Amino acid sequence: MPAADLQYSEPGADEGHPPVQCEACRSALEADSRRTISFLLLDQFTIPLVSCEDHLEQFASVCGLTTQDDAETLDHRPAGGIRCPGCQHAPHSASQPVIPVREGAVLVVACPEHQSKIVQRFQTGLQTQHHLSSSVDATTPSLR
Ligand SMILES: [Zn+2]
C-alpha cells in the first residue's frame, strides 16, 4: 500500500511534554481558574498546585518523604494565607513548570524560588522512595 506518506508521527509528539494520561489532571490543568488550585503544606512552605486529587496526593506523599512531618494538602486557601508574596501573585499560566507524577501531572503555581524548592523536594523524595522500595524488595519475601 502506498500509504507511507501518511505514516509520519504526529507533529510535536517527540518534543516537549509527553501528553498527560490522567484525564482528571488534564482537565484541572486546562481549567484557567484559580478555583482548581490546591495547596501543599510542607515544612514552612505553602505551595499552590494544580492537579487531580489522586496525583496531588501522590505528589504530597513523595514530598513528605523528605521531611519528618507529613506533607499536607488543602483544597482551599490555608487559614494563614500564603506567606510568600511571590507565590501569592504567581500567575496561573502555561509558563509554570508541570511536574509529571506517574500518569498524571502537577502544575506548580509558585514563585521561581519555591518552584525550584518543591521540584527539588519531589526529586529527593522519588530517590528515597526508590531506595525504600528496592530495599524492601531485597529483604522481604513476597507472599504469594
Ligand atoms: Zn491525575
Ligand SMILES: [Zn+2]
Ligand atoms: Zn514563593
